[in-house]
Amino acid sequence: MINKNQRFIIKTVFSSLIRRRSRILIALLGVAIGATVLLGMITLCYDIPRQMGKEFRSYGANMLFLPTDNQSMMTMADVSQAVSLLPKEKLLGVTPFRYESIRSNQQPYIMVGTDFEQVIKTSPYWKIEGELPKHSHEVLIGTDIANFTKLTIGSTMPVLGKTKQDSRYNEELTITGIVKTGRTEDGYIFISLHDLDEFLKDSDKAEVVEVSITATQDELKHYIDKIKANSLTVDPHLIKWVTQSESSVLGKLSSLLYLVTLVVLILTMICVATTMMTVVMERRKEIGLKKAIGANNKSIAKEFLAEGLILGIIGGMIGVVCGLIFAQVISTNVFGRSIVIEFYLIPTTIVISAMVTVIACLIPVKRALEVEPALVLRGE
Structure with missing residues (x-):
């Protein structure tokens, strides 16, 4: 239960805030802006790895499965x-x-069996003219092959190769699309893995498997260790240029967001400290009178710190609402996706706002405690 003395202090604090509401509103606005930026930026820092991870996947897979030695x-x-x-x-x-050497019109080529439904997920950077193969005996050729052979979409190309039993196969394949990546894929012929298995009479095998997964570099290393511990035939590897670039960008971006947040919190402290210093100067006579009738420094300090605490809590609550909107707007406009809210950040933001405000009040409180009753009451 709240005793009479505590009720009196609470009433005094709220009365003081209301009487100086124009100045307090400025400080409250500063705290609310600080809390808005704090929650918004921290929420983005927590969610950016997920958002950026999906964006980076447009540059290709980040893990490879290879056969063991x-x-x-x-x-x-x-x-x-x-x-x-x-x-x-x-x-x-x-x-x-799966890669196999074949010949077409006496020219050697590499034919690659793959899963076209999955390749567009792990390699979205492929630029395809025409469409992906959907039926048996349909292929996708690289742009280098198309330029060399003068083949176009709808053309057929003969393919000659050997099965795993050393017998020969000779097939006519229809070109449904031409792929351009600027990489080695431009010199390959792509066919359904099922078709290639039938040609070779050797099914359900692969030489390389690309895996695209939304995860940080540390998470990927954990998954790799887990697979190595449980599989004797699959050797997982990181695609280092992808994961290292991703980690570097995320690290620099997070550092920038934290720096901006720190600067805003410092400006918030300056705003609150300046406002409370002005309030102390306006209340010098009131402070002097309280000291003259027996109020000690501890009770005066408690009153000002309580005002700062209330200011921080209210500003933090306003900032939480604005911060969630702020983070959502940025995420939607930059990444085109909704943000995932970590709800424990909400009370954390309010607590930090209250702490920042109380710390900002320490210098004004020190000035308040230095007030000499005799000098103030004489008008000096």
Whole structure:
């Protein structure tokens, strides 16, 4: 229960805030802006790895599955077992690749069997003229091959190769699209992995599997260790240029956001300290009178710190609402996605706002405690 003395202090504090509401509103606005930026920026810092992770996936996969040293191929069953160790909610795509040497019109080429439904998930940077193969005996050719052979969409190309039993196959394939990446893919012929398996009479195997997963570099290393501990045939690796670039960008961006937040909090402290200093100067006679009738420094300090605490809590609550809107607007406009709110940041923001405001009040409180009753009451 609140005793009479505590009720009197609370009433005095609120009365003081209301009487000087024009000045207090300025300080309250400063605290609210600080809390808005604090919650908005911290929320973005927590959510940016998720948002940026999805953006970085447009540059390709970030993990590779390769056969272990004593094998040239992985079975798709082993790949599926390794993939099952990854979190499904973060997994974007898993694309197998199998490479075979073939000849077409006496020219040697590399034909790559893959899963076209998955390749557009792990390699969204592919620029495809035409469309992906949807039926048997349809292929996608690289732009270098198209330029060399003068083949176009709808053309057919003969393919000659050997099965795993050393018998020959000779097939007519229809070109449905031309792919351009600016990388080695421009010199390959892409076909459904199922079709290639039928040609080779050797099914459900892959040489390389690209995995695209939304995760930080540390999380990826954890997943790799987990797969290595549970699989003897699949050797997982990071695609370092992707993961290192991602970590570097995220680190610099997070540092920038934290720096901006720190600067705003310092400006908030200056705003509150300046306002409270003005309030102390206006209340010098009141402080002197209280000291003259027996009020001690502790009770005066408590009153001012209580005003600062209330100011911080109210400003923090206003800032929480504005901060959530602020973070949502930035996320929607920059990334085109809604932000994921960490709800524990809400009370944390209010507590930090209150602490910042109380700390900002320390210098004005010190000035208040230095007031000499005799000098003030004489008008000096």
